[in-house]
């Protein structure tokens with residue numbers, strides 16, 4: 001498997017698809033990396049998780065467009081990625097093809113706290129357990145940096161998604177508060 005490292009157990013909803021495997025990638029994701037020459041290997045689909053920051057901003061914009069998010073200036077997205085503590089991406093890799101299918105990032109004080117932002121899974125891949133797998137990947141990475149307080153801002157329609165992973169609203173009555181320029 002070269003430098004592709006098997007990391008995830010297969011989410012149940014995808015377990016029947018024998019050609020899908022789950023991996024973490026620790027280097028640059030290059031087309032064709034780790035793929036044997038035979039046809040079976042070329043056709044096998046892998047879902048790869050990575051913390052590489054070198055994300056094609058246009059590909060990320062396409063992913064965000066696909067879920068209907070408002071566009072943001074790319075220079076600011078680039079800056080936000082550069083200054084994030086953790087950048088997590090999820091890729092569908094098949095032979096020489098790779099496609100960005102999920103993304104999340106976290107900002108942090110590098111000691112106690114981290115906040116997760118921009119969690120997204122492409123609609124073609126939603127409802128298969130991949131959003132949960134991406135969040136688990138992010139949480140595992142944050143825990144490995146000894147970050148113990150993880151927060152996020154959930155859109156109203158996804159509160160239950162985060163609840164399934166143990167996130168709580170207003171623990172001990174604590175309220176998130178916002179300030180916006182007038």
Ligand SMILES: CC(C)(COP(=O)(O)OP(=O)(O)OC[C@H]1O[C@@H](n2cnc3c(N)ncnc32)[C@H](O)[C@@H]1OP(=O)(O)O)[C@@H](O)C(=O)NCCC(=O)NCCS
Pocket residue numbers: 067118119120121122125126127128129130131132133153154155157158159160161162164
């Ligand atoms: C929210 C999102 C990341 C979920 O990804 P996904 O791959 O579809 O989620 P999963 O299939 O891993 O679902 C995991 C669990 O959450 C539940 N779930 C998924 N989406 C949900 C939603 N919108 N509301 C409530 N529960 C949800 C699933 O039923 C599943 O429950 P289970 O573990 O009991 O079976 C994805 O729908 C998405 O990208 N949405 C658009 C962008 C967005 O709104 N991001 C969040 C911004 S705060």
